[in-house]
Amino acid sequence: MTVKIYGPTASRAARALWIVHELGIPFEHVAMEMKDLKxxxxxxxxxxxxxxxxxxxxxxxxxSMAINLYLAAKHGKDGFFPASLEDQAICHQWSFWGMTEVEKPLLTILIDMFMTAPDKRKPEAVAEAQKALPKPFGVLNGALQGRDYLLGSKFTVADLNLASICSWAKPIKFDFGPFPNAGTWLDRCLSRPAYKAARSTK
Ligand SMILES: N[C@@H](CCC(=O)N[C@@H](CS)C(=O)NCC(=O)O)C(=O)O
Incomplete structure (x- = not known):
């Protein structure tokens, strides 16, 4: 059965597009226009x-995270959705963590930088978001010490979900200098062919 993914590529639908490419499953992309969502x-x-x-x-x-965890559980092979309950819980952990600890400050900065007229920008909100980011990126950096991926040596849905959120750190030019493990992990994840294919989905 072909799954349908709704949403423009330049939206959080990119996360679901990444995973269908990663899993190599047939899918239909219903791109939608933002004006038609209601x-x-x-x-x-x-x-x-x-x-x-x-x-x-x-x-x-x-x-987005629920969609990806569902698709990974249904179609993941070779440990992309891990077998043990504990490792599955870690995938949920990083997915929820990304949404609650990282997404909002990244999005606040991204929207202000690229989607807000200069006279409508909110430097205080941006400064607060900038201030919030080192804490979670420090946690992520520590978790990646001595390992290529969140669960060890294999790329899993935990990496895909969290990297899809953290990808917003790129356009805002977040400084990964103090967080080298997190920076190289993000580059590693975003260099995957499935990520690139998803981004070029029309
Ligand atoms: N937590 C949701 C957020 C979904 C969301 O806010 N999507 C944006 C596009 S990236 C949207 O549809 N915005 C339209 C609106 O809020 O009316 C998820 O991760 O799927």
């Missing part, structure tokens, strides 16, 4: 009127 037809897919959303046969799902 249309009645789309609200039947995702009542939040947001992207991404997934439809897999009769099954519908929203929330």
């Amino acid at each position: 249309n009645a037809d789309y609200l039947k897919v995702n009542p939040n009127g947001k992207v991404p959303a997934l439809v897999d046969g009769d099954f519908k799902l929203f929330e």
